[in-house]
Amino acid sequence: MALLTPRRRFLATSLGLVSAAALGGCDRFAGTDAGRRTLRLGEDANRFAQRLLLSPAALAREFPDSAISPWFKPNGTIDPPDQDYRALAGAKFTAYRLAVDGLVERPLSLGLSDLRALPARTQTTRHDCVEGWSCIGRWTGAPLSEILTRAGLKPQARYVVFHCADTMEYAGGLDGARLQPETPDHVRHIQLAAAGSDDWGGGEPEAQEPDRRTPIRYYESIDLVDALHPQTILAYDLNGSPLPVGNGAPLRLRVERQLGYKMAKYVMRIEVVDALTGIGGGLGGYWEDRGYEWYAGI
Amino acid sequence: MIRLAHWINAVALLVLLMSGLQIFNAHPALYWGDRSTFDAPALSITAEAGADGASRGIVQVGPLRLDATGVLGLSKTAGVETERAFPSWATLPANQDLATGRRWHYLFAWAFVLNGLVYLLYGIGTGQLRRRLIPDGDQIRDIGGSVREHMRLRFPEGEEAKRYNVLQKLTYLVVVLLLLPVMVLAGLAMSPGMDAAWPWLTTLFGGRQSARSVHFIAANLLVLFVIVHVLLVLVSGFWNNMRGMVTGWFSLGTVRP
Numbered sequence: 001m002a003l004l005t006p007r008r009r010f011l012a013t014s015l016g017l018v019s020a021a022a023l024g025g026c027d028r029f030a031g032t033d034a035g036r037r038t039l040r041l042g043e044d045a046n047r048f049a050q051r052l053l054l055s056p057a058a059l060a061r062e063f064p065d066s067a068i069s070p071w072f073k074p075n076g077t078i079d080p081p082d083q084d085y086r087a088l089a090g091a092k093f094t095a096y097r098l099a100v101d102g103l104v105e106r107p108l109s110l111g112l113s114d115l116r117a118l119p120a121r122t123q124t125t126r127h128d129c130v131e132g133w134s135c136i137g138r139w140t141g142a143p144l145s146e147i148l149t150r151a152g153l154k155p156q157a158r159y160v161v162f163h164c165a166d167t168m169e170y171a172g173g174l175d176g177a178r179l180q181p182e183t184p185d186h187v188r189h190i191q192l193a194a195a196g197s198d199d200w201g202g203g204e205p206e207a208q209e210p211d212r213r214t215p216i217r218y219y220e221s222i223d224l225v226d227a228l229h230p231q232t233i234l235a236y237d238l239n240g241s242p243l244p245v246g247n248g249a250p251l252r253l254r255v256e257r258q259l260g261y262k263m264a265k266y267v268m269r270i271e272v273v274d275a276l277t278g279i280g281g282g283l284g285g286y287w288e289d290r291g292y293e294w295y296a297g298i
Numbered sequence: 299m300i301r302l303a304h305w306i307n308a309v310a311l312l313v314l315l316m317s318g319l320q321i322f323n324a325h326p327a328l329y330w331g332d333r334s335t336f337d338a339p340a341l342s343i344t345a346e347a348g349a350d351g352a353s354r355g356i357v358q359v360g361p362l363r364l365d366a367t368g369v370l371g372l373s374k375t376a377g378v379e380t381e382r383a384f385p386s387w388a389t390l391p392a393n394q395d396l397a398t399g400r401r402w403h404y405l406f407a408w409a410f411v412l413n414g415l416v417y418l419l420y421g422i423g424t425g426q427l428r429r430r431l432i433p434d435g436d437q438i439r440d441i442g443g444s445v446r447e448h449m450r451l452r453f454p455e456g457e458e459a460k461r462y463n464v465l466q467k468l469t470y471l472v473v474v475l476l477l478l479p480v481m482v483l484a485g486l487a488m489s490p491g492m493d494a495a496w497p498w499l500t501t502l503f504g505g506r507q508s509a510r511s512v513h514f515i516a517a518n519l520l521v522l523f524v525i526v527h528v529l530l531v532l533v534s535g536f537w538n539n540m541r542g543m544v545t546g547w548f549s550l551g552t553v554r555p
Contacts, residue, residue, distance in 0.1 A: 008537060023390075026313075026390055026391070026402070027390075027391045027392055030391060030398050030401070030402070038405070039398070039401035039402060039405055040401065041405055041408075042401060042403075042404030042405035042406075042407070042408055043401070043404065045404070045408050046404055050489075050491040050492070050495065053491075053492070053495040053496070054491060054494055054495045058494045058495055059494060060490065060493065060494045061493055061494070061497055061500070063332065067332060067333070069333050069334075071336070073334075073336065126332055126333065126490075126493075126506060128488075128490045128506060129325070130324070130396065130400075131324040131325040131396070132321065132322070132324060132325035132510060133325050133327075133329075133334040133336070133507075134332065134333045134334050134506050134507055135333055135334065136332060136333045256490070256494070257490050257491050257493075257494045258490055258491065259490060287397070290397065291395075291397030291398060291401070292396075292397045292400070293400070293401075297489060297490060297491025297492075298404070298486075298488075298489035298490075298491055298492065
C-alpha cells in the first residue's frame with residue numbers, strides 16, 4: 001500500500017473525524033426542530049406517491065379462511081385499566097354506546113345491537129404492525145361509511161377522529177407510564193406464543209390512583225379517503241366470535257391499507273372535525289404525537 | 299456524474315442500513331409467507347436466561363442456535379447491558395426509537411431511489427453502463443485467469459487497469475441490476491398501501507413476511523459486498539483508487555516487470 005505522506009495522514013484523520021461526528025450528529029440533528037421537519041419529508045413523499053398509485057377504491061388483499069392466523073397477536077393496550085371500561089366489560093358491553101358527533105347533521109348514539117343491525121361487511125385481511133409482524137384475521141363489522149351516511153357529514157368535514165377507552169399514560173409526564181410498542185416485549189412474546197399463551201403483558205395497569213391525574217386515552221384519526229373506503233369498518237367480530245378484550249372489544253377500527261396502530265381499539269366516540277390541530281398534540285393520534293407517521297401506508 | 303452518484307449512494311446506504319437495523323430491532327424475528335408464525339420464526343435474535351441465570355444473546359436460524367452475547371441479542375448501551383437485537387453502535391438512532399428510525403429510513407430511501415434513477419438513466423443514456431459493466435469478449439474468455447489472479451491478490455496494471463476486470467464487472471452488474479432493485483422492491487412489498495396498489499409485487503416475494511426476510515437477506519449480501527469492495531480498494535492501491543473515485547484522476551503507475 002502507498003506510503004502515508006503527511007498530507008494523506010491529514011486527509012485520513014479528517015475523514016475519520018468527519019464520519020464519527022456525522023454519526024453522532026445524526027441523533028442530535030434528529031432532536032432539533034429543523035431536523036424533525038427534514039425527517040418528515042419522507043412521510044410527505046410516501047403519502048404523495050401512494051395516493052397517486054392508490055385509487056380511492058383500491059382494495060387491500062383479502063385472504064382465504066385457511067390463511068387465518070391461529071393466534072391473533074394483541075398489541076398495545078391488551079387489557080384497559082380504566083374502571084369505566086372494566087364495568088362495561090364486566091356486563092358484556094350491554095351498556096356500551098358509541099357516540100358519533102362533531103361536524104355531522106345528526107349526532108348518533110349506537111349500542112352494539114344497533115351496530116349489528118347495520119349492513120355488515122366481513123373481510124379476511126392481513127394486519128401489518130409497525131414493528132414488522134403480520135397476522136391474518138376475519139373481521140366482521142359495520143362499514144364506517146354506513147354510520148357516517150346516517151349521521152350526515154357537514155360540508156366542512158375533513159377528518160374522522162376515534163376516541164378510545166384505554167388510558168395510555170397520564171398527563172404531566174409520569175415516568176414509565178407510557179406503553180411503548182418498541183419495548184422488548186416481543187422477546188417475551190415470541191417465547192410465550194410458543195406456549196400458546198396470549199398473556200404476554202403489555203404494560204402495568206395504572207388503576208391504583210385513578211382520579212388525581214388526567215388520563216391520556218388512545219386516539220387516532222383518518223381522512224375521508226380512508227373513512228369512506230369500503231374496507232374501513234368498525235369490527236365487532238374476529239374470526240366469527242365477538243371481539244376479545246385483547247383485540248379491542250367491543251369495537252375496533254379496521255383501516256386495511258395502513259399499519260396496525262391506525263386501527264384504534266376500544267372505540268367509544270367518533271368525532272368528525274375539519275382539522276386535527278385541536279386533537280391531542282395536534283398531529284392526529286397518540287403515536288403520531290410521539291413521532292410516528294400520520295400516514296401509515298408504509 | 300457517476301462518481302457523485304457513487305458517494306451519495308454510499309451515504310444513503312449507510313443511513314438505510316443503520317436505520318434498517320433499528321427497525322429490525324422492533325421485532326427481531328423473520329418469517330416466511332404472508333403472516334408471522336410467532337412460535338417458529340425462520341430467524342430470531344433475542345436474549346434469554348442461560349443455565350447460570352445470566353442473560354445470553356441468542357441468534358436462532360432454523361434449528362441452529364448461536365451465542366452472540368455482547369453484539370447480538372444482548373449488548374451494552376452506554377455501559378448498561380441491554381436486550382436488543384443489534385447493538386446501539388450499529389443502529390440509527392443509537393437508542394431504541396422505532397419512530398425516528400423509520401423517519402431516517404424513508405427520507406434516505408427516497409434519496410437512494412432518486413440517485414439510483416439518475417445513475418441508471420445517465421449510465422444507459424451515455425452508454426457508460428454498457429461500456430463499463432458488460433464484460434468484453436476477451437474478458438469472458440479469460441475468466442479463469444482473472445479468478446486465479448484475484449486469489450493471489452494480483453490486480454491488472456497499466457492499460458488493463460483502465461477498465462474494470464471481469465469479476466469486478468460481473469459483481470457490479472449483480473449489485474446494480476439485481477441486489478439494489480430487489481432491496482427497493484422487497485421494501486415496497488412490505489407496505490400495506492403498496493400491497494393494495496400493486497398486489498403482484500407482494501405475491502412475487504411470496505407474502506409480506508417473506509418480503510421482509512428477503513429485504514433483510516439482501517441487506518446482508520450488500521454489507522458483504524461492501525466489505526469485499528472496500529478491502530479490494532485497500533489492497534489494490536488505496537490512495538490511487540480513492541483519488542480516482544473522488545477526482546477521476548487515476549494513475550496507471552509504472553508497470554512492474
